[in-house]
Amino acid sequence: MDATAVRERVSALLAEHDPATTDPTEFLRARFDAGLAWLYFPVGLGGLGASRDLQSLADQLLRGTPDNDPGRIAIGLGMAAPTILAFGTEEQKRRFLRPLYTGEEVWCQLFSEPGAGSDLASLATRAVRDGDEWVVDGQKVWTSGAHLSRWGILVARTDPDVPKHRGITYFICDMHAPGVEVRPLRQITGEAEFNEVFLTGVRLSDELRLGEIGDGWRVAQTTLMNERVAIGGGTPRGRRSMIGLLADTWRERPELRSHDLHQRLLKLWVDSEIMRLTGARLREQLAAGHPGPEGSGMKLLFAQLHQEASGFEVELLRDEGLGYDDWSFRRSDGVDFLGRGAGYRYLRAKGNSIEGGTSEILRNIVAERVLGLPSEPRVDKDVPWKDLPR
Amino acid sequence: MTLLYTEIEEQLRAAVRDLLTDKASPGAADDGELWKALARDIGVAGLLIPEELGGAGASAREAAVVLEELGRAVTPVPYLTSAVLATRALLGVPDAEDLLERLAAGEITAALAVPFGSSPYRSPLSTLGDGAQAVSIAGSAISGQIAAVAGADVADVLVVPVRTGLAIVAADDPGVTVTPVTSLDLTRPIATVEFASAAARFVAVEPGAVRDTLAFGAGLLASEQLGVAEWCLTSTVAYLRERTQFARPVGSFQALKHRLADLWLEIVGARAAARNAADQLAAGWSHSARVAVAVAQAHCGAVAVHAAEECVQLHGGIGMTWEHPAHLYLKRAKTDEIALGTPGDHREALVGLVDLPGPVRA
Structure with a gap:
């Protein structure tokens, strides 16, 4: 895949879908299907398996055509998509990435909790297995766009008997499920850019689990690394x-x-x-x-x-x-x-x-x-999560 | 154009570093052998000199990599003063080709006879002082005194800016006295240069050429400062991992880790700025090269000083001893901060370069 191939694909897309007359969402779907959404993603998932530096060329060639609102889809694009790509099943990738890209489905992030900020791994939101489902109870905070979202990326505790990093599982939370309550959180600017999200007996199918049970911390690292790149x-x-x-x-x-x-x-x-x-x-x-x-x-x-x-x-x-x-x-x-x-x-x-x-x-x-400097002595390292002071 | 290092640049770095690891130790004086090996065997003396004059025809990018390594080892060789500053002053001067050939071969070294603290944004003639201190010309001889010249103590040839261009003077002329000054920087001492009817050869240069030379040197000095700062960070990190107090490696204390993280970040910025300056200078003299030099110097000078100061402080008592090399880096860093314009001089240059004018008078 090189610059010429990208140019050809862009010309073909524009020839088949005139940006002036095509419905914006239709255009974005076509752009995704042409592999011109994120070129470095695999073929069939909005990309062409190309190198990252070709992305700016595609963006440049498609300037002025319908585009998604960057603020609205920031979390989906910057955090959920790379995580789904890295850890999702084929089915999850096909189900979630296209509407995420087109902005038809907005995403939010259910990570921080009132008791788990910098020490995210100490999080207390519980997910308990019940047959093919998980029942989630807890409270999340600093969730931007929760009120607009169709889906949320969620980390929850599935095993309180092991040290904190090992008992976490990563889920895709259905924000329309019963038991999900979103309340605006007013911040120092006066407005509410973020929300508190209360999860009470929320039932999620096991098909919404991202990665292995107990491997959520590792999955979350991918999200967090991408978040820092997106902000900075x-x-x-x-x-x-x-x-x-x-x-x-x-x-x-x-x-x-x-x-x-x-x-x-x-x-x-x-x-x-x-x-x-x-x-x-x-x-x-x-x-x-x-x-x-x-x-x-x-x-x-x-x-x-x-x-x-x-x-x-x-x-x-x-x-x-x-x-x-x-x-x-x-x-x-x-x-x-x-x-x-x-x-x-x-x-x-x-x-x-x-x-x-x-x-x-x-x-x-x-x-x-x-720099490879040693960590501070840790008091929480090999202690089961349930025995940690909170 | 790239802010990364090319393969050839990495090979050059490895050659210089190997030689320095082999033959140099911080603080040891050079009896001339080390410079000879660098200048002739690796060929650093002729990096900036065109191939037809026996040089390597390389660019500021390669010279910058050499300076990073020399800074990392505070090597007491006249690379910056001879192979960068004096050489650059003579490049393109038709009457100086014989000199450039001998410089490229490493047969001689030269020094640009200006105070090391000269700012590229002021006329070097005014920084040479006036009245009794000015260099005066009488026939084909010059007289006068120039203070704080770096590299003069080991130079065979002195290149002196005068109103008509450059005066080229042999250091062993009976009319030349070079008096070493007890210097803050032990690895690059300064000297007072006096001319008493010293025989000179005069060559014409473009107006502003000397200032451009100083700016070129300032842009490359950023790479030396980067090397100094990197050594300071690396050796401090290594020490803090080893040193134990309160039954813990002191490097595990968050108060110290945060300081080193901040320093690392400053150095990451210094590398980007120094690479950018070298890259812009390699592409030729332009407005964006001037901006790149000013930005690199405004940042890197202070970063090297900060790194060296943290190095002394975080080594504790040992950092305050003559025995530990940290002081050599502190002295070099503080001197480099003044050399070829202070960070403040370079920030001030941005007023005109990027149009950020000062207050208007009421």
């Missing part, structure tokens, strides 16, 4: 970025400038460029088939920079920074880190060092897995 993947050149936004304000509003802000802006500009280059180098490594450990650092870098830049922006705006666009409690369908006003951006950025692995946990990961 960096902004390719030319795409809108926080520093671009700041630089525009700076150039257009000379009356806001001061010497102190100037020095700090130059530092931020350099830091943004460093992040951009780090991301560019990472993408080159991925394309060459040598993913480096840099991936684990990108989200850390992004959180630091985004928080600093968004705080700078509020300060730069002075009197305007004293206002806020809207505190009303409402649901948002997606998240745009660069959306709304400076105050929103500042507050939303606070989540960047918490969601998808706190910066503290990511530093542990870098120190232990990249």
